[in-house]
Amino acid sequence: MSRNLKEKFQLSAKEYQDMVQQKKPRPPLLKNMVVAFVSGGLICLLGQLVLNFFIGMGFTTQEASNPTVAFFIFLGALATGLGVFDKIAHHTGAGTAIPVTGFANSITSAALEFKREGFVAGVGSKMFLLAGSVIVFGVMTALVIGLISAVI
Amino acid sequence: MNSSRIGNHTIKIESPAYLSYSGVVAGPKEGLGPLTGDYDGVKEDLEMGEKSFEKSERRLMEDACSIALSKGNLGKGDIDYFIAGDLLNQITVSGFCALEHPVPFLGIYGACANLTQGLGLGAMFIAGGYGSRVLVATSSHNCSAERQYRYPTEYGFQKPGWAQWTVTGAGAAVITSEVKAPRITTVTWGEAVDSGIKDASSLGSAMAPAAAAAMLFHFQELQIDPQYYDLIVTGDLGQYGMQLARELMERRNYQLQGNYTDCGTLIYYPHQQVGAGGSGCASSALVTLGNIYRRLNEGELNKVLVVATGALHSPTSCFQGDSIPAVAHAVSIENE
Known part of the structure; x- marks a missing residue:
């Protein structure tokens, strides 16, 4: 495969990859994790406040979780539409990607992006471009775990 | 002929x-x-x-x-x-x-x-x-x-x-053929090179061997060394790809010194948050036909080698697990 690397520079593909690894900057893992923990934590804290608000409105704890999730999906979609989500996410990483805000962003950004190809070939078919696999494997996992818990 | x-x-x-x-x-x-x-x-x-x-x-x-x-x-x-x-x-x-x-x-x-x-x-x-x-x-x-x-x-x-x-x-x-200006004097057509790199976010390292190979052909076949040129630029290897190209050339005893740079590293300021630098067809085009072309016309530069670098993958080929092939072609532009 890497005929040229070998012939011209006496390097195997493996040796070249090692050379590349040495040059690449290391991702700032600790910083990324701290920022993700704090930003994700803040979203969850806000989530708790919203949940408490709905409980205060007379919902049971279980009932209140649905409007809370809907609120954060709205928030993620709004931030995406306003064009700020990607700028925040560049810094917060997993902090905004893992909560439902990230899920909302993946769907809204795809829907916005492919609006130009029309509603059928664009929005409709491309909306779940990124979120599709989350939904498929999320549902599959839930099904398997549901079956296990039913058997036990 | x-x-x-x-x-x-x-x-x-x-x-x-x-x-x-x-x-x-x-x-x-x-x-x-x-x-x-x-x-x-x-x-x-x-x-x-x-x-x-x-x-x-x-x-x-x-x-x-x-x-x-x-x-x-x-x-x-x-x-x-x-x-x-x-x-x-x-x-x-x-x-x-x-x-x-x-x-x-x-x-x-x-x-x-x-x-x-x-x-x-x-x-x-x-x-x-x-x-x-x-x-x-x-x-x-x-x-x-x-x-x-x-x-x-x-x-x-x-x-x-x-x-x-x-x-x-x-x-x-x-x-x-008629309006006098800086002249294209030589073209070195590069070969497609498989770097073995599969990460599409790491295009600079995927293209560096192709760039180095094209430069190698150019220097060897014309029997000149890099010092012949006032400036050698690669198209869009970025900060790290540029170091890799330099290192690959060193393995063949060609020293790319202060007269070597990469277009992708010149277009933005560090605070513009572009990672390792610019990429894309416009990277080499903006720098070569803008900045370098002006400096050639003003006589600040007289001999320039432009080595534009291309990654020949598609999202499909990457998803299917193929490594990224790359190609580079070198064109020398000189004042008469």
Whole structure:
């Protein structure tokens, strides 16, 4: 495969990859994790406040979780539409990607992006471009775990 | 008849092919960069009044072509060939732009190596006597590339520090046999090289071996060393790819010293958050046809080697687990 690397520079593909690894900057893992923990934590804290608000409105704890999730999906979609989500996410990483805000962003950004190809070939078919696999494997996992818990 | 061909890759352009006129249009972020004074036009926003980013990119290429032609008081039919390439599927930007020019059209694809592929072909047409004026153009747009190769533009994720930023802009050049200007003197056609790299966010390292191979052919076949040139630029290897190219050349005892740089590292300021630098067809086009072309005309530079580098993958080939092939072509531009 890497005929040229070998012939011209006496390097195997493996040796070249090692050379590349040495040059690449290391991702700032600790910083990324701290920022993700704090930003994700803040979203969850806000989530708790919203949940408490709905409980205060007379919902049971279980009932209140649905409007809370809907609120954060709205928030993620709004931030995406306003064009700020990607700028925040560049810094917060997993902090905004893992909560439902990230899920909302993946769907809204795809829907916005492919609006130009029309509603059928664009929005409709491309909306779940990124979120599709989350939904498929999320549902599959839930099904398997549901079956296990039913058997036990 | 074959006397112009030197070695297996290099061609000497014996009868003059002048880089007579250039047109360079940049996007808004590029307009805030250090080379802004060398662009003929800077767009205020990424949409440019168009309904899609693909159409915006067409606007960029059409504007660059118009500017280059107008500098020579040439009309759209006053050229013999139009050679153009871009990054979008089926090079649609070039195809639509060609509708504006009622002359023979050749669409090319060397990914980000389009600039030197086009300039080299254009120079060969002129040197061969098959025409006297050739218009060459190439373009890239950050958002149209992003949505085709990566994610929707508003999708939020953390880019690794070695990733690069697709440059928004377009460059066009009119090569003629008559209007004196810096001359295209040699072309070294590079081979496709498989670097074994599979990570599409690491294009600089995927293309560095192709760039080094093209430079190696160039120096060996012409029996010159890198010091012959005032400036050697690669197209869009970025900060880390550039170090890799330098190291690969060192393995073959060619020292790329202070006269070597990479176009991708020149377009933005460090605070513009572009990772390892710019990439895309416009990276080499903006720097070569803008900054370097001006410095050649002013006599600050006299001998320049441009090595535009292209990654020949597609999202499909990457998803299917293939490594990224790359190619680079070198064109030398010299003052007489």
